[in-house]
Amino acid sequence: MGTRVLLTGGLGFIGSHTVEHWLRNTDWEIIVMDALRFSGRIERLTDIECYNPDRVKVVWHDLRSPIHNQLKETIGPVDYIVNMASDSHVDRSITHPVPFVQNNVNLSLNMLEYAREVQPEKFIQISTDEVYGPAPHGHSHVEGEVLRPSNPYSASKAAQEMIAFSYWRTFGVPLIITNTMNNFGERQHPEKYVPMVMKRILHQEEIEVHGKQRPDGEWDIGARVWLHARNHADAVQFILKNVPIKYYDDDTPEPERFNIAGEREINNLEIVEMIGAILECPPLYKLVDFHTSRPGHDLRYSLDGTKLKEYGWNAPMTLEESFDKTINWTMKHTEWLTE
Template identity: 35%
Template sequence: MQILICGGAGFIGSAFIRNYLENHNDSQITNLDILTIGSNLENLKEIEQNQNYNFIKDDIRNEIKINELVKNSDVIINFAAESHVDRSIANPKPFIETNILGTYSILESIRKYDKQFIHVSTDEIYGDAYEQHSFDENSQINPNNPYAATKAAADHLVTSYYKTYGINCITTRCTNNFGPHQFPEKLMPKAIIRSIKNLKVPLYGDGSQIRSWIYVYDHVQAIESLILNGKPGHVYNITAYEEITNKTVVEKILDILEKSYDMIEYVEDRPGHDKRYSIDSSKIENQIGWKAKYKFDDAIKQTVNWYLQNQSWWEPLIDEKTLHPQPWTLSWK
């Protein structure tokens, strides 16, 4: 099988590539990535010499290149996205360009060459689950920040290409991922790194925002299961049902590192901050047979230990922008 991964140098895409190549020696993976913020070839250093792996630096909006690669692939999986909410508040334009126009570029190639397409989206497109319920795949889409809005737009594009052109496509919507190789600006690695460096750990508002967490290797296993068993035109939610407040997440990290809760610093909440994300993944569990395997408490310990043991990976990546308590107040040009 020839698999094209778009955005494979990022956190989730690289986890998919490492995991897939470990379990399959009969497939070829091509990784197309422009290497913007959040992408890092160090994430793939252990497999860069693998004869079944090939990296190409280019933009998914390059129609000539994407056509060439899609034509020679069996499956295309799109991880490529601008994904940090705070950055989207500071400057939405790159999110529009990558998340919408980039998806459009891939879809046009899929339409031309009739390939299988898996579009990796997010639970954030559903918006705030402030009531006591969880969103399923038929719930209304209601994004509340520029990042989520651009992902929602991309989802609609994928659906429209299925209904209009009959392309073979699947959309996944996953909850918050965590694990090794996650870029330092995200909540968990930021809290780990700042704690290691004995710096205050910022929390927006009172830290009561609830997120549903999943270990990244559970997520990529779910995507892999859909390559063979997913139904064209369908959307699949992916979650481990680990709903935890941001404050509790940081406290667990401080406990593992044997640090005081006094290191928590409450900062001004970000604009349009959703209170709770919550989705139901009964569909993929019942129809495909996938279920999350990793327990949150075990996986967060593994994650903290990875950052402790891999300072050489994250040290070159941290600066004022990645560790600033309120990134939307900074210029990201």
């Protein structure tokens, strides 16, 4: 039997790109677990060219509940677990914080309990840059900095990390934590920034670009380090294949952790203008104060991806290639711009 990977959240946006990339670049058998509660859509898998039902098994389960014995038998033996499932919409975490945080904490606990039992070779907990809070100008967070989440979403992801950390120390779960930034690409939910900007440009609607106005009247525009979801999938694949597990002892106080970051920082206005240029349609926009319009959001995030690059990983797609591919594909499949 070849390598078998259990991927939670595999019908979501990043998860489906992960499945597609692994189908193209490995011989792994992939078990996708998804609750189909919000952003999960089976079409994200069945519509891709390389979809192969002989290599992909899809199982439905709401991870707010433990994995029961019948489901364990359906899943079968696994070599790797990649826990990607999470509610991820910051605004919903602010409007409905209690069920949002409970969902993300409970699914993490249930996956870690399952890992204790089945003992995979590796357990990767997928996390976010937002656990570190805002990045001061000129600074990119490195692995292991203090967690300072600003909203219930990022707090729930920090909680996932700390629970996984405790299971690594207490139960020997073979943990690696990854933190990534703003992923984009084809088949993304239309509420997310890139497809939302596309829709508004195409309909000639005004786009709010978040920033902070300085006393001199100039604006500091919100910025991120963006990367295509395929690049993220490639990085996780690289980690699974190449990074050994660290086990807790006096000389190893922390598990392995990697930032998965894009190639460079780009601000929100540059994103709007780049998308407008690809669409050959000038955008309409206004600058708005980020905290007044979006309390709980941070102006700037930035991760330092040096550690993973020094380990030998290189992203397969540049930023420009990523945006060209995403925008042009979406214009041929505009159904993905609708709810």
